[in-house]
Amino acid sequence: MQKFFQLQTLQARINGMDCPSCAKTIQSNLEQLTGVNEVKVNFGSAQLSVSYDSQGITQKDIFHRVESLGYQIQSVMTQGEMTQTEINQVTKQTASSQTNSQLPQKSKPQKSSIWQFWLTTRRGQRVILSGLGLVLGLVAHSLGLSVWVERAFYGLGMVVVGFPIARAGWFALLSQEADMNLLMTISATGACILGDWLEGAMVVFLFSLGTTLQTFTFGRTRNAIQDLMDLTPSVATVKRDGEENTVPIVNIEVGEIITVRPGQRIPLDGIVVSGISAIDQAPITGESIPVDKGPEETVFAGTFNQTGYLEIKTTRQANETTMARIIHLVESAQGSRAKTQKWVDKFASVYTPAVIIVAALIAFIPPLLFAQSLQTWIYRALVLLVIACPCALVISTPVSIVSAIGAATRKGVLFKGGMSLEAAGKMNILAFDKTGTLTEGLPKVIDIYSLEQSNSNSIVNNPVLNHSVLNIAASLEQNSEHPLAKAILSEAKVKKLILQQPQDFIAIPGKGIQGKLNLKTSCSCHHDSNPVTYLVGNRRLFSELSPQVESKLKEIAQLGQTPILVGTKQNLLGIIALADGLRLESREAVRLLKETGLKEIVMLTGDIEPVAREMAQQVEISQYKAELLPEDKLTQVKQLQERGMVGMVGDGINDAPALASANVSFAIGRTDIALETADVVLVSDDLRRLAYAVTLSRQTVSVMQQNIVFSLVTKGLFLLLGSFGVVGLAVAVLADTGSSLLVTLNGMRLFKV
Structure with missing residues (x-):
């Protein structure tokens, strides 16, 4: 009989994931369930996505397995249309x-304080009870009470927090993974078997204390996404x-x-x-x-x-919506891995089994070959098992990435992931596309030139005549949708000109427009109240022009500007020069980028050389390449890559090949093209955020390196001390959880950048 599958997708937020190995444990366990098709666990954003056959397994079964591993389902995210029941619930709650x-x-969403966290959460309460059991055991010991009373208190402290750890460790063992829960369970159990119940109680208490603190602090960095969700x-x-x-x-x-x-x-x-x-x-x-x-x-x-x-x-x-797409991109980014993190994960996959093997050898070789104390060397082996947890090392990179991405999102800078952050942090050459990047991407009125009517060869700068020329052009163009017409109308609006509706309006294909206006103007071309026919258009609309005017038109063209001529059938009244205007912040953005210490800043453009030179001078970029086709920009980027790590800033329209080829690409704005094509998106549409993005990226790379070095040095030192019996289980656990907490706090500093 043919079986029909009904695949559904469950998405939920998980509480209690302390490091990436937790995510791996959840994923591997859920993948073993019958009916589960695909599992994705995003450690950075603490999100779970499960594709499953609803006829073979239920959401309740999935939640039960997650909770059996020691984690909690914080919230379930719904997709698609709501049912009528859900509509009624939401409406009652929020309308x-x-x-x-x-x-x-x-x-802003209410965030619990550290004290609320300890007193109101199940995990915090367990740690408090465990600590109480540990203290009561010490009191019983100091009072000389029975060893069984002492062990009862220690046992209480271990069971309260140790049961979830042991349960998670058991599932990790079934998944053939030596995670931190399994290693801590073995260490605590071994200490009790050896008769050192105080050490066993301290192991589970300090481990739970450290991981709970880590969960609280790391959870603060994850709130960036929740804050965004709560805004809509x-x-x-x-x-x-x-x-x-x-x-x-x-x-x-x-x-x-x-x-x-x-x-x-x-x-x-x-x-x-x-x-x-x-x-x-x-x-x-x-x-x-x-x-x-x-x-x-x-x-x-x-x-x-x-x-x-x-x-x-x-x-x-x-x-x-733009907000929904940003949230989705941030979620994906927080779960992505940088190249450094991939190296760390690979190292950890070798490190942990290697230390376990060394611990086994230390436990039995000295007693067997050199008649040493079996209990002493087993204890030292247990210390090494604690040190075998690579938590601090594994979490050193993702906590930095999550913090940096959260900080950047609040500032209107969207990184697509850890690789984008790392690439931007190592970038030393930045190339700009001109149009739509350094410029606004829309034409605007740059200048107006008037002709003195008593001498048609004389171009003057007369504000009154300039307003008259602009008024004529805007009045005729006010019903046009052409970009140049919109630029003229925008300038007229800024000047607060009163426009008239033209009469006998005619469009002249390929040349321009004409129409009659009855303007009260100081222009000497007319003095009566009869409507005058005006012409607005390109050079072809006017038959004969003076050498001085022809020279001015040539000069305007060389500057990359478009001339619009305004006149009557008898006389040219003026010229309106339009061009793609420079962004107000472009010059300051380039200055800020220079302060970051970039080795080279280059401008790439398809404009002619004089225009490129003028633009480069305005923004103070010393290197530029002009008259480039899209494929030429690609070639230029590849040539720059021979000298270093290259970033490319563009709008994703005519520079897509160059953006794709660069080591890291930046796009400006909230357009679909920008959100889809670039590695980093300046959602704020402000070029000055580039310098912030570069600074944040470099600090992120630096913090990741600090965390990795600190983790490796700490592990190496305590491996050495543990092998020679200098440190005990409690100190080893304190070092392990303490180092994890320190790298978490160090990574969280990026959230304040």
Whole structure:
């Protein structure tokens, strides 16, 4: 009989994972369950993803296995549309607070203090009870009570925290993995067998104390994702059939109208239909200053509506918003491995079995060959088993990566993973694409040149005449969708010009436009109130021009600017020069990058040499290459790689080959292309964040190296001391958990960068 599979995906957050070996233990155990198709455990973000056959196994079975290993399911993440029951639950929980919020306020997720953690969590309470048992055992010993009373207290202290450790160690043994739980179980049990119950109790207490502290501190770095998730409301107010309804955001379609009141967060990406408000975009861009938004402007899910009532037409569904994509990328990034981490994992896979073999040899060779005390050498072997745990070494890299990625995300810089961080930290050459990177990528009015009508050969800089020329051009262009027309209209808006509707408007293909206007102007070309026919367009629209004008047009072209001519059928009135404008922050961004100590900064562009030279001078970049095709940029990047590690900054449109070829690629903005193509995305659309990204990356590489060296030196020292019996089990456990905690705290420093 044919069996039909019903594959489902379960996603959940797991509490209690202290190091990557915990993730491996969970994964290997779940993979053994019948009905489980695929398991992914992301240690960095503490997330579990299981693909399973719902006819062969249930979610409850999966949760039971995870909890049997000593871990807790913190939360389950739902996907897809909600059921009606879920809709009712969510609506009851959140609709009231969502609609009653009147004042602008930012709410951050509540984080428990260290004392709350110890007193309210099951894990913290167990450690306290274990410590109490240890103290009572010491008191019983000092009072000279029976050894059985003393051992009863020590045993109580061991069982309280030792049972979860032993259970996890047993499953690790079944999975043929020598994880820290198994090694600690063997060490504590061995100490008790040898009669040293105090040592056994101290082993499990110190180990539990250290790993619990580590869980608490590392959990703080993981909160970056949870903070982002908490920013997006789970419900929104939707206008349907003339009525407002509170609906879960997962059930809202693209094109629907949602309303957002002051003091609420915007639930979905969209375009403002009506209303004006100041929007705090810090969660997306890292900008500290609110941005004014009005009709036809884009807003993003998770941003904070401060002042006005908005009606927004949604442009993306809940799982496709910019915030959702950033969360997904951050989750993936926190679980990714840097090259250094791959080396560490490979080393640890050899180190632990090697130390276990050495411990076995130390336990039996001296007693067998040299008639030494079996108990003494078994005890030393147990010390080595404790030191065999590579926890500090294995966690040294991921804690640094998770902290750095969390810090960068808050500043509007999105790293795609550990490899991107490491590559950016080792980069010493940075190449810029010009268009859309150093420049805004949109044309803007650079200059206006007027002609004195008493002398048509004389080009003057007369503000009144310049305004008149701009007014004529903008009035004729106001119904055009051409990028150059939009640039002219934008400049007219800045100058607060009052435009007129043209009469007898005609588009002249390949040349420009003409129309009649009745302008009150000081331009000497007309003095009566009769409409005058004006022309706006390129050089071909005007038959004869003076040598001085022709020279000015040539000069404008050499600067990479586009000239738009404005005049009547009889006279040329002026020239509007347009070009892709320099970003306001480009020069400062280059200066900040130079301060980081980069060896070379290069600009690559397809523009002609004079334009490239002018742009390079403006931003103070000494090296540039002009008149490059996309494949030429690729060649230039490969040539630069002969001199070092190369980063490429672009927009992902005409520089995709060069971005792909660079050791690390940077893209600007929140576009789909930027999020998909680059290793590092400056979500804030601010070039100055590049210097921050470079600085953070270098500090991350430095911290990873510090952690690795410290872990290796500590392990080597205590292996030596343990072999000669200088240190006991308690000191070995303290050294192991202490070093793990220290590298965790050192890595967490990056969260403050």
